[in-house]
Amino acid sequence: MTQPQDRPARTAAVIPAAGRGVRLGPGLPKAMRQLGGTPMLVHAVRAMSRAHAVSLVVVVAPPAEVATVRGLLDEYPPPRDVELCVVPGGATRQESVRLGLAALPEDVEVVLVHDAARPLVPADTVDAVAAAVRAGAPAVVPALPVTDTVKQIAAPAGKGEPEPVVGTPDRSLLRAVQTPQGFDRATLAAAHARHAEGDATDDAGLVERMGAPVVLVPGHEEAFKVTRPLDLVLAEAVLARRRLNDGF
């Protein structure tokens, strides 16, 4: 368990980037697709490297692309002097994260797990997550209120039949979660070890299943996940605005 302390705990970021991006459509693996002329995973590495807390970034690459990803990171070095490492990923996000965790040196105490598919997360959000873990929370998740009303459904009567609605959860109690999700390393390692066979959609879910507390901090609209083609249009627009405003 992380303790409040004088010496800052060494913090590493693990970036699962081994997905194909099926929902984005045909092309290169999603993390290697261009955003503003630069591969998406380079944006994600930059975003994590800009955070003051992070001193090591582990990129979990599509297994066939490890050498290409190493080459990309040589071509686009991070803005701060952080250590970089590239390892091959697995068949699911959960497996990729587990392989990334296995590559961490022993002295890392705090781990941030960040989707390559959330390339535009602001550094302040990353630092807020890391600070909350360093202050003693075992698992910290950035989140935003849900803006749509959400329906719960049951299985349809048959293929092509309409989905029956069985409930409308109270929206004020729902949150949409983002990454980086931050963890005390021992807590995250235990959660992955206990549920090694699963296919969880996020790491905090594994910690919850173990019965350990998970807390939320405010997320950021620009930390959205590039999942479908329209998300890429939005990401290009956000990047263009940043470049205009900040010379980013």
Ligand SMILES: Nc1ccn([C@@H]2O[C@H](COP(=O)(O)OP(=O)(O)OP(=O)(O)O)[C@@H](O)[C@H]2O)c(=O)n1
């Ligand atoms: N086997 C996998 C699957 C996903 N991811 C990573 O997990 C993050 C979140 O996943 P998602 O956005 O769902 O990416 P994909 O799995 O690539 O998307 P899709 O489901 O559309 O194929 C991404 O950065 C993705 O590269 C991974 O490292 N290994």
Ligand SMILES: C[C@](O)(CO)[C@H](O)COP(=O)(O)O
């Ligand atoms: C981890 C995550 O980004 C939190 O919102 C999300 O669960 C990833 O899900 P996906 O199905 O892999 O897109």
